[in-house]
Amino acid sequence: MYYTYTITGLVLIISFIINKQKTLKAVKIAVVKFKKIFPTFITMLILVSIILFLFPDEVISNYLGNSSKFISVLLASFIGSITLMPGFVAFPLSGILLTKGIPYMVLSAFTTTLMMVGIITFPIEKEYFGVKVTIIRNFISLFIALSVAVVTGIFFGEIF
């Protein structure tokens, strides 16, 4: 995260030195765009806060650990699709789940859907791309996640 700040800061300073007006204009654009999308962000955060309450870590590990592999993969992609977690939470959690004996393929379905499929980010995505494309993109992403899970299962010897 800090390197993003460093890079942004550096670029901003360089830009300011080269051309003051342009840089101010850039900041203005940033503010306008941010304001425009902010209410949608808040709506999304409200959804996130409620869903994370309904699906805390313990519930996730319980569900993923107690059923057959294939049902677990489906469950994992479902949970991954409806929740939104930053990577710095999701991977340690997956690491813990791994030590609890949950198969790699289940975790790959979980992490990939977590990163690619966003039911919760739907309000934001549709602001930019419209409802139809958002739905198509998310279905494609789900398909990709399931493919990744299957290949992971094959390579880790969990399917055959």
Added chain:
Amino acid sequence: MKRNTKISTACISGYIFFLIISFVFEFNPGKEIGYNFISFLLYMLKILPCAFILIGLFEVWIKKEVIEKHLGKESGMKGYAWVVLLAGTIAGGLLVAFPIAYSLYNKGAKLSIVFTYIGAAAICRIPMTLYEASFMGVKFTMIRLLVSLPLVMITSILLGEYLTKRNYKIIEGK
């Protein structure tokens, strides 16, 4: 649109009211939801300002012709390589990817490139990939990347072609 704004204002105020009541009367589920909300809000507020400033600078400095040449209709495989590299270096995941993708599109990048960007931003950010590998092992991460990245490109090309044929345009705020 006006009606929507009213509804969402009502929802947000109701939610805030619920949180306040929960904290006053020690209603634990409500408090937990409140903590979730605050922690995510802080996380977002850390990432988003940078992203939007970079977007602003991008809009001001990068000429349309440059994007059109490298990421537009005439760009070949190199365009995809560029955009994956770009996605790999920007933090923030999907949420940040949407506005950036929109800016790229506005500057003349073609749709398949835009969708590749979104997919790649979700799955192969470099810092996150290193982090992932340290928890899940290099083999896991490599399989995930080697399977998902080509699929992202192929599906993006198909989706891009399909939408271009149907004259689809991205319009902000629609």
